[in-house]
Amino acid sequence: SQLRELSEVIDRQVIQMVRLIDDLMDVSRISRGKVRLRLEHCDLRDVVKSAVEAVSPAIENAHHTLQVDIPDSPLRVNGDKARMVQILPNLLNNAGKYTTSGGEIVLAARQENDKALLQVRDNGIGLSEDKLKVIFEMFEQVEEANERGQSGLGIGLSLAQSLVQLHEGQLTADSAGLGCGSTFNIRLPLLTDLPQ
Numbered sequence: 001s002q003l004r005e006l007s008e009v010i011d012r013q014v015i016q017m018v019r020l021i022d023d024l025m026d027v028s029r030i031s032r033g034k035v036r037l038r039l040e041h042c043d044l045r046d047v048v049k050s051a052v053e054a055v056s057p058a059i060e061n062a063h064h065t066l067q068v069d070i071p072d073s074p075l076r077v078n079g080d081k082a083r084m085v086q087i088l089p090n091l092l093n094n095a096g097k098y099t100t101s102g103g104e105i106v107l108a109a110r111q112e113n114d115k116a117l118l119q120v121r122d123n124g125i126g127l128s129e130d131k132l133k134v135i136f137e138m139f140e141q142v143e144e145a146n147e148r149g150q151s152g153l154g155i156g157l158s159l160a161q162s163l164v165q166l167h168e169g170q171l172t173a174d175s176a177g178l179g180c181g182s183t184f185n186i187r188l189p190l191l192t193d194l195p196q
Contacts, residue, residue: 030162037166040079042077042084044075044077044084044109044118045071045109047118051092052092058096059092062101064101065103065104066106066107067107069106069108070108076116076191080167084163090156092120094184096122104122106119106120107120115188115189116188116190117186118185119185125178126177126179127175128178132174135173136158136171136173168189169187170186
């Protein structure tokens with residue numbers, strides 16, 4: 001049984017290491033202009049569904065509640081679906097990581113004027129005003145998360161922002177302060193002249 005437990009620990013660490021290396025490689029490619037998006041008309045509702053599938057095990061393991069709120073009508077954007085699916089799990093995993101067990105996370109999608117808005121909200125540890133100014137910088141970490149043993153390497157948000165910008169969009173963060181949760185907003189140009 002001890003060998004099985006140690007093997008499971010090694011498996012988890014290897015998976016984590018592969019993800020970190022992949023993220024670092026993506027950051028390097030983006031900074032050198034080597035990332036080419038495979039743009040197509042896609043419905044953000046499908047992106048949301050794929051992202052939820054990817055993060056469900058981690059959300060369930062942390063005993064969080066994930067509420068998904070998507071519209072009945074399509075939210076079409078010109079995007080690389082695989083890359084967009086990479087962005088949302090990053091934000092959802094962060095929300096889960098920085099929220100106390102049993103917390104609440106909301107993933108919402110809607111139209112906001114001529115933009116599509118994807119929003120990830122949590123009732124976790126929140127962000128100070130100082131952190132809101134630097135949270136998307138490479139290797140930036142939240143001290144409160146370090147104290148809880150939940151910190152990553154500070155790569156994910158920088159990568160997510162770069163990928164959103166490649167889609168001519170904007171990724172922003174908001175928080176009322178420490179202990180007040182966080183909200184991450186992705187705004188992307190909406191394709192409004194397509195037939196339903």
